Amino acid sequence: MWGEMLGAAIGGVVAVAAAPVVLSAVGFTGSGIAAASIAAKMMSAAAVANGGGVAAGSLVATLQSVGVLGLSTSANIILGSVGAAIGAAGASEAS
Numbered sequence: 534m535w536g537e538m539l540g541a542a543i544g545g546v547v548a549v550a551a552a553p554v555v556l557s558a559v560g561f562t563g564s565g566i567a568a569a570s571i572a573a574k575m576m577s578a579a580a581v582a583n584g585g586g587v588a589a590g591s592l593v594a595t596l597q598s599v600g601v602l603g604l605s606t607s608a609n610i611i612l613g614s615v616g617a618a619i620g621a622a623g624a625s626e627a628s
Contacts, residue, residue, distance in 0.1 A: 536624045544620015545613040552604060552612060561600030572596070 560570025
């Protein structure tokens with residue numbers, strides 16, 4: 534039981550902390566999409582597919598918004614909950 538609780542706590546914290554790091558690493562930064570990054574390639578592909586522009590609400594647009602503004606409180610709660618569930622499941626399997 535304690536192992537599962539610890540796994541849940543670690544999983545939740547890691548999920549919430551890792552999201553902005555991963556987004557920044559692929560090029561969705563606070564100052565926009567980084568040149569020559571995976572995000573730039575995604576944006577280019579989305580623009581070509583949509584006739585020259587990135588559609589509002591698309592994956593690229595959403596990730597860029599998160600990169601600039603960060604995750605909302607509700608998104609952090611959901612992400613933390615999923616991370617906690619995965620952490621608890623992993624700890625349960627390990628014991």
